[in-house]
Amino acid sequence: MPEAAELPTRREEGWRYSAVERLQGEALDDWRTIDIAAGETFRDTMVIRDADGPQPTRLHRWRVTIGEGATCELFAVLAAAEYARLEVEVTLHKGAHFEFGGITVGGRDTVREFVTRTIHAEPEATSNQTVRAVHWGHGTGNFLGNIDVVRHAQKTDAAQDFKGLLLEKGASVNAVPQLEIFADDVKCAHGASVGQLDETARFYMAARGVSPELARRLMVQAFLGDALVALDDDETRETLMQIALDKVDKAL
């Protein structure tokens, strides 16, 4: 079968804002499988950054199963590649927890996106997703987050929070929360907002002697911090934050 025929198009919900033209030649069926046994805790981070060299497309698709009472924590920073996508499909069993913290930063005409599908397949599982996107130039950041709660998955507690910060006119972010809930005793919170740097705060900081560049860095750092707040390893958190901040500083 010719490969081109299998490429997704923007008509498909999960690829609506993607740089689908950059998928040519990519291994779309290459899913990484992560199975977390009952009671275990698994943590992983993923970083796409300039230090890895020029990258036209970085496509990562992960399929995660979290066993009963197990925990999965994923933290990702997408700071390079013309088109970067991390797609995570998670199935939670009874009492499991999924924690996701994601940061996209980028300018020019780059597209960086997180696509998550969180399936609460059994009762009493919890999930928390926090995504922060900072873009400039004609850069785009996307977060498409599906939460599926099956019929008997009572006492599900799911939360999804997205915020976008646009540093220049021309940049954009897209947030698509999608909740499909078939159980009746669940909590599913979701929120999305987009804004720009607070000019009043910038002047206030300048009036105390802080340069515009440093003020922006402090404010971007404060903004991105939410995505990493659940990461209780100081060194890793600092490294991830540094990669994101350096990207912003280098570009602007």
Next chain:
Amino acid sequence: MLKIDNLHAEIDGKTILNGLTLEIPAGEVHAIMGPNGAGKSTLAYVLGGRPGYEVTQGSVSFNGVDLLDLEPHERAAAGLFLGFQYPVEIPGVSNLQFLREALNSQRKARGEEALTGGEFLKLAKDKAALLKLDPDMLKRHVNVGFSGGEKKRAEMVQMGILDPKFAVLDETDSGLDIDALRVVGDGINAIMRDPAKGVLLITHYQRLLEVVKPDKVSILSQGRIVRTGGPELAIELENEGYDAVMADA
């Protein structure tokens, strides 16, 4: 120290300052009073360099330097402090981080060495104690969740830490209860009463001036200084009101 000459400024094409002239030498506390809409806050913002406030005519010299030629953060490094009428909240940035970055930015601009974390912390705690501000509040995000009075105290703690040469204080007394007013007033005296420093104190009320005794008082009306006198002018205003006093001018 601060010399304002024939200053005209506008916002969105509307003239607010209309030929304001004022000189404040080192060692002087100069109070500016005036009715609502006279241009008091505009004067403060123009001196601080707030974007959107356009100077159309006149000059401001600060210790011989053209103040209007400097960016806002350069004005701060030159020793100018602007106390905000409505201090701004900055979620996610702690007071300690913000003030350490601010102080060290100013020191760097002046060619001085940065303070270490320990040195800075001691300074911050000393100044918080001076203003009777709970030092734990310094760990909190800048002005987030602070009451009106706490914001004004925190503003003065910032002034104490940054130790400016000249302070423009825009209604620092608004929103303060009687006790807090005294604490803040004493703080201004402790930090800024110095033969080498100057203060431009914008206020509506005589009460603050009982604590921070001004050397001179000027009345600002319709964008210009219409009368200047000694501390007795503030008392006259308090007793008779702007209309009566300005009718005499």
